[in-house]
Amino acid sequence: VEALKIECAKPENRGYADNGIQELKDAAVKYMERFYGVKGIDPVKEILHSIGSKPAFAMFPSAFINEGDVALVTVPGYPILATHTQWYGGNVILLPLKEENNFLPDINAIDKEELKKAKLLYINYPNNPTGAVATADFFKKVIEFAKKHNIVVVHDAAYAALSYNGKPLSFLSIDGAKDVGVEIHSFSKAFNMTGWRLAFVAGNEKVISAFGHVKDNYDSGQFIAIQKAGIYALEHTEITEKIAVKYKRRLELMVEALNSAGFSAKMPQGSFYLYVGAPKGAKKGSKFKTAEDVSEYLITEKLISTVPWDDVGHYLRFSATFVAKNEEDERRVIGEMKKRLGELELEF
Incomplete structure (x- = not known):
């Protein structure tokens, strides 16, 4: 809050932010390496901010879904990507999260004909609402699955920092993850910045580019002072x-x-x-x-x-x-x- 007060008073922070200030991207890359052990993210080409994670999920179908295309979405869960897929004439295949499967989707049970039309796979761990976490082995299976079927993985990591059994796990920490998708990190849960509306998307360069093209035609970026307050948060993981x-x-x-x-x-x-x-x-x-x-x-x-x-x-x-x-x-x-x-x- 104090960081925001200081940055709000600076005239240079009152202009358009467009697809985000470079300082926030740099800070996010360092945060991913320090907190999750994720190395090698390009701060120029492989990361962009979002005005909260919700708009990001809404924008991905804009970039990847045409009429008749399919999004694979876990259920129960956050419905935004699924809703926008339907708005663009796409179809949603729901992947049930069952207690007997530790609330992980059975990606091998998806109909083969539907897989031919699948463009996006949405997963979310730690999961809302079940509280389940993914394992490294599960993420490896997702990566193999996405490569085989040419599907973009969108991992919602809103709760990734709130893990209670060991070190938090990032999808991007698994070899090959950046080849097939992106991960979205929210400041709302990790830093109690819910109403500030700030997140970042990291991962595959082409997917980030597509997201950025859509985003650039939706908004003009989050208030720069909030982005700079976000930098302070990323540098203070305590x-x-x-x-x-x-x-x-x-x-x-x-x-x-x-x-x-x-x-x-x-x-x-x-x-x-x-x-x-x-x-x-x-x-x-x-x-x-x-x-x-x-x-x-x-x-x-x-x-x-x-x-x-x-x-x-x-x-x-x-x-x-x-x-x-x-x-x-x-x-x-x-x-x-x-x-x-x-x-x-x-x-x-």
Whole structure:
């Protein structure tokens, strides 16, 4: 925030940023090497900023999808790339994320005829909403798959910095990844800069070039002062480390609270979400056919906010992003949630 205050006062930061200032690209390249061990990204040709990650996902279909083309998209998940694929006359093949597969898609189960028309593959790890993480072996399979079928991989790494079991893993850290795709990093999750709207896309030179051509005809770049505040963030990864400690602490408390009410919650490997099977009813007589039914019941009866997912089974997403002043206040909030859930006497 202090960095933004300083940069806002400088007249030279008030012009168009177009496809981003070089200083941010340079800082992002150094960040990728220092934090993820990713080497060899060209700061001129293989990286561009975006006004948050959402517009980037919206723009990729503009560059790669023609009528009848296919995007392969994991579900449940962030729908932006899929939505824009359909807007351009493309088709979306949903890849279900199942608990028995550790919430990784079975890319070998995709219909061969559909694969001939596939242009994009969207994956997201650590995953929203499941909290699952990808392995190096899975990424290797994705790279081999993409090369075989000439598909561009778009890896959403919004939650990559929030990993709780070992060093965060970048898709681009795997040999051959840059040959087949790109990775999108958001400042929202790693640095608590949600409303600032800043991200960067790194990876394959041709894919970055195509993205840049589309972007250049959509926007004039994020406010330069925000980009320079982003540079400060990239150079101070202790910010992310503190954020990760906070979310891990909250999630552990939430797991205990949910399980006390009958849920089967497990500590996620990444992100700040808990993804749990939805109850089938409550002892007071309510019966639920869908996760959406449960979500509406929880907010109506006890003011507990969740996100329902009925795409692959019936699940609820609980988030650790609630407002709390300190650790004591966190315990108070989660304790209140535990109390309210217990009063419902949910049935599973």
